[in-house]
Amino acid sequence: xxxxxxxxxxxxxxxxxxxxxxxxxxxxxxxxxxxxxxxxxxxxxxxxxxxxxxxxxxxxxxxxxxxxxxxxxxxxxxxxxxxxxxxxxxxxxxxxxxxxxxxxxxxxxxxxxxxxxxxxxxxxxxxxxxxxxxxxxxxxxxxxxxxxxxxxxxxxxxxxxxxxxxxxxxxxxxxxxxxxxxxxxxxxxxxxxxxxxxxxxxxxxxxxxxxxxxxxxxxxxxxxxxxxxxxxxxxxxxxxxxxxxxxxxxxxxxxxxxxxxxxxxxxxxxxxxxxxxxxxxxxxxxxxxxxxxxxxxxxxxxxxxxxxxxxxxxxxxxxxxxxxxxxxxxxxxxxxxxxxxxxxxxxxxxxxxxxxxxxxxxxxxxxxxxxxxxxxxxxxxxxxxxxxxxxxxxxxxxxxxxxxxxxxxxxxxxxxxxxx
Ligand code: LLP
Numbered sequence: 439x440x441x442x443x444x445x446x447x448x449x450x451x452x453x454x455x456x457x458x459x460x461x462x463x464x465x466x467x468x469x470x471x472x473x474x475x476x477x478x479x480x481x482x483x484x485x486x487x488x489x490x491x492x493x494x495x496x497x498x499x500x501x502x503x504x505x506x507x508x509x510x511x512x513x514x515x516x517x518x519x520x521x522x523x524x525x526x527x528x529x530x531x532x533x534x535x536x537x538x539x540x541x542x543x544x545x546x547x548x549x550x551x552x553x554x555x556x557x558x559x560x561x562x563x564x565x566x567x568x569x570x571x572x573x574x575x576x577x578x579x580x581x582x583x584x585x586x587x588x589x590x591x592x593x594x595x596x597x598x599x600x601x602x603x604x605x606x607x608x609x610x611x612x613x614x615x616x617x618x619x620x621x622x623x624x625x626x627x628x629x630x631x632x633x634x635x636x637x638x639x640x641x642x643x644x645x646x647x648x649x650x651x652x653x654x655x656x657x658x659x660x661x662x663x664x665x666x667x668x669x670x671x672x673x674x675x676x677x678x679x680x681x682x683x684x685x686x687x688x689x690x691x692x693x694x695x696x697x698x699x700x701x702x703x704x705x706x707x708x709x710x711x712x713x714x715x716x717x718x719x720x721x722x723x724x725x726x727x728x729x730x731x732x733x734x735x736x737x738x739x740x741x742x743x744x745x746x747x748x749x750x751x752x753x754x755x756x757x758x759x760x761x762x763x764x765x766x767x768x769x770x771x772x773x774x775x776x777x778x779x780x781x782x783x784x785x786x787x788x789x790x791x792x793x794x795x796x797x798x799x800x801x802x803x804x805x806x807x808x809x810x811x812x813x814x815x816x817x818x819x820x821x822x823x824x825x826x827x828x829x830x831x832x833x834x835x836x837x838x839x840x841x842x843x844x845x846x847x848x849x850x851x852x853x854x855x856x857x858x
Contacts (some may be wrong), residue, residue, distance in 0.1 A: 440683050440764065440809050441474035441724040443832075444685045448829065451769035451806055453727070455835040458768045462729050465828050466607065466843060468748035469729040470815050471504075474833040476725035477510045484715060486512065487696035492712040496540050498678045499525040501718030501812040502726070505577035506831045506840035508532035511721070517560070519716040523550040526557060536560075540675065542589070542639070544569075546799070551576040551584070563637045565612055570625050576810055578628035586625060587635035587675060590618045592656040596641030596649045596679065611785050612638065615656060622664045626715045633669050635714075636661060639677025642719060645689040647698050650676060654699065658706050665715065674703070680853040682723040684809045685762045693719055719812040726811025728753055728827070729768065730791075732803045733783070742778045744799055749782025750789040753807060753814050757788045768804035780805065784822050814843075820849050 439445055449457040453471050459473055496517040503525060509532040518529045524607050527540055533697050536557035544565045546554075546643050550840035551573050556563070564586050569702045577584040591612030613621050625633050652811065654676060661671045676699060681689040690698070696715065702707055730748035737743075755761035764778055778799070780792040790805055792798070799805070818826050825844035830837050 439764075441473070441476045442477040443725065444727060444806070444808065446770065449452060451768045452694065453832045453837075456832050456837050458727075458729055458806060459804060461830055461832075461837055462731065465839065467729050467731045467798060467804065468752045468827040470726055470827050470829040470833050471505060471837075472722075472726045472811055472829065472840075474510055474831055477507060477722060478514065478660075478813075479515060480721045480725060481511055483692035483702075484696055484717060484721070487530075487693040487700070488715075489753075491700055491708065493696070493700060493720050494538075494712070494714055496675075496714055496716045497540075498529060498625070498716050498719055502722040502814070502818065503528050503816055504829055505620070507534045507640040507722060508534060515517075517714075517717075520812060523553045526554055526559070530557065534581035540587075540637075540716070542637075542716070544824065546573075548556055548572055548576050550558075552580065554578055555582055555584055559585075560672075561587050561589050561634055561675075563589045563835065564588045564625075565663065566622060567621060570628060574628040574630045581629050583632045585632050585634045587633075587640065588613050588618060588621060588625065589637050590615055590657060590660060592638050592640065592653040594640055594649050594652045594656070595643045598641045598643050598681070599647060600680075606616060614732070616817075618660055619637060619663050619667070623667060624822055626669050631699065633671070635673040635675060636664070636671055636673030637714070638646060638676060639696075639716065640679060642679045643681040644679045644682040647685050647690055647695060650679075650699055651702050654702055655706070655816045658680075658703075658708055661708070661711075671711075672715055674708075674718065678716040678718050678720075679716055680720040680731045682809060682812075683763065684719055684844065689712070690722075723809050723812035726743070726814060728807040728810040730805050730807060732799055732801055732805065735778075735799065735801055742776055744797065744805075746780055746791065746805060748807065748827070749784040749822070749824065750786065750791075751784060751819045751824050752782070752827050753791060753810055754817045754819070755813060756791050763792060765795050765797070766806050766809040767799060768806055770796040771800070771803075773798045773800075773845030783822070820844075823849055825849060
């Protein structure tokens, strides 16, 4: 299992102290289930390694924006990283503070900038010169100064899936490294901007430390140049991106990762610099599973299919990135296993959740799709007019609904037909 919160007791999968089968019985399937303990341990691993240093953790809301999940982190003192005013509203509703929130994203609208400035966010991670101008204008209209950091594209290879690699020249993100120094001067000259930091985010599901060290080296070279130009950079935001174990990946342990990066700042003579982290997946990914029930088994000449009640609309990652998620039985069976493709009911061949999986299953059995806490529910859709799954948080022996299952009538509540 990819996190100790999910474990078998006498052949029955448990989430902390609760049998997964009883959750499925009580709340139905497909069902996202999170473990408060796993969320807490992952956050503490970051926070403990930051202790005693000027280093702070900003949870990337995009990975899992459920209010209960955000609230677990807010109670632990987390900051947040948002990419829309919608995510800002969630942070505030979950008890997070705007003053502890950084606003990332390549296409912030003027309205979003206004909301975030009025709320008092800690920093705007700006990605282009036109965005600097837009933010300066909005800040001027409100009589405020907007705290800014430039997202610099360090052009390092994060060695991850091309769709989730963001630090290369060919990506849409950030200010090109070669333009950054001049862009800082430009920002500095704008009356309603306050240059406070620098940031990067080189990709996601990164399982090695070296791309980070390369990126930090480039950023610190730039910081030295910018400061020699007379500006002061208070913080360096290294982004998120630390990978998790889905299958047989061996990413660095969170604490080791943080300590290695912070040590690198010291080695470079920047030990006093404030460092921000923006982790998403490594906080929530292995803290959640998706429970699903086998509707039908369909043996075939070339393939056997296990058709389950979860689909690509519930968990898009396999269809979208050919991502691997372990799939395990909720009740272990002694029977011999066969190879199955685990697929959903959506009318697309791309609707698969796992391929060539060895499973001992029968119709009606429950399966758990592991490592589904990050980019799972948040990327789900209503394709095929499928209502989205419920979300549950387990805390010890207790389980609570933290998002009700959608009802079909909600899906077209805002639609109307022509009068004539
Ligand atoms: N900061 C910024 C600016 C980001 O763009 C992201 C993620 C993060 C932090 C958090 O990265 P993490 O620690 O979660 O890797 N949907 C894809 C992942 C997209 C990641 C987008 N950016 C997936 O399912 O693999």
